[in-house]
Amino acid sequence: QLQLQESGPGLVKPSETLSLTCTVSGGSISSSSYYWGWIRQPPGKGLEWIGSIYYSGSTYYNRSLKSRATISVDTSRNQFSLKLSSVTAADTALYYCARDIVVAVGSFDIWGQGTMVTVSS
Amino acid sequence: SSELTQDPAVSVALGQTVRITCQGDSLRRYYASWYQQKPGQAPILVIYGENNRPSGIPDRFSGSGSGDTASLTITGAQAGDEADYYCNSRDNSGYHPGFGGGTKLTVL
Numbered sequence: 001q002l003q004l005q006e007s008g009p010g011l012v013k014p015s016e017t018l019s020l021t022c023t024v025s026g027g028s029i030s031s032s033s034y035y036w037g038w039i040r041q042p043p044g045k046g047l048e049w050i051g052s053i054y055y056s057g058s059t060y061y062n063r064s065l066k067s068r069a070t071i072s073v074d075t076s077r078n079q080f081s082l083k084l085s086s087v088t089a090a091d092t093a094l095y096y097c098a099r100d101i102v103v104a105v106g107s108f109d110i111w112g113q114g115t116m117v118t119v120s121s
Numbered sequence: 122s123s124e125l126t127q128d129p130a131v132s133v134a135l136g137q138t139v140r141i142t143c144q145g146d147s148l149r150r151y152y153a154s155w156y157q158q159k160p161g162q163a164p165i166l167v168i169y170g171e172n173n174r175p176s177g178i179p180d181r182f183s184g185s186g187s188g189d190t191a192s193l194t195i196t197g198a199q200a201g202d203e204a205d206y207y208c209n210s211r212d213n214s215g216y217h218p219g220f221g222g223g224t225k226l227t228v229l
Contacts, residue, residue: 035216037218039220046205046207046220046221046222046223047156047158047164047207047209047220047223048220049209049217049218049219049220052216052218060215060216060217062217062219063217096163096164100218101169103170104152104154104169104170104173105151105211105216105218106151106153106154106169106209106210106211106218106219107154107166107169107170107209108154108156108164108166108209109166109169109175111163111164111165112163113163114163
């Protein structure tokens, strides 16, 4: 059964870069049937899609993040990663990685458990 | 990302049917996906595509759409259905999937 697991620092200083990795186990990240995405949820608020990547390296980003987000994939390690630069307190959130179905974009059918990232000095 | 609007809160009596709606221009062209999120848990996909349920999702959950509005219908609501529900759809410019603001469902 495919599983996703987020990892990375739980505390990031303002103006620095947030870095998270999602490890895919029980299946291949190189499947042509899926995108791999990052979604976040500030405390007490709703879900926000950050961006997604295809195994080939094609990337898609939420325009509201104004180019601060970079997503990459390492097929040899079955991982994909998120970097978010110039973070502020507004980037404090629970960050999820998830699998998105190519033929039904926006259908994130498998999620990681999420990792909390706090932006604070 | 797509602009999707949901009612902040909806309530339903135990055992009754409830419809949760999601409105947005992209829904005229694309289907919505629906997620259930309970406190302290990751979201769960409950409906995707025209009206598809992932494995393990009961058939009490169904999806439909008309014009710029998509709906998630829960037939015979149970106490365990009390949760936040989010819709999602790609926008008209391409891949970019966006979430609605979420609807808090209370089962009375």
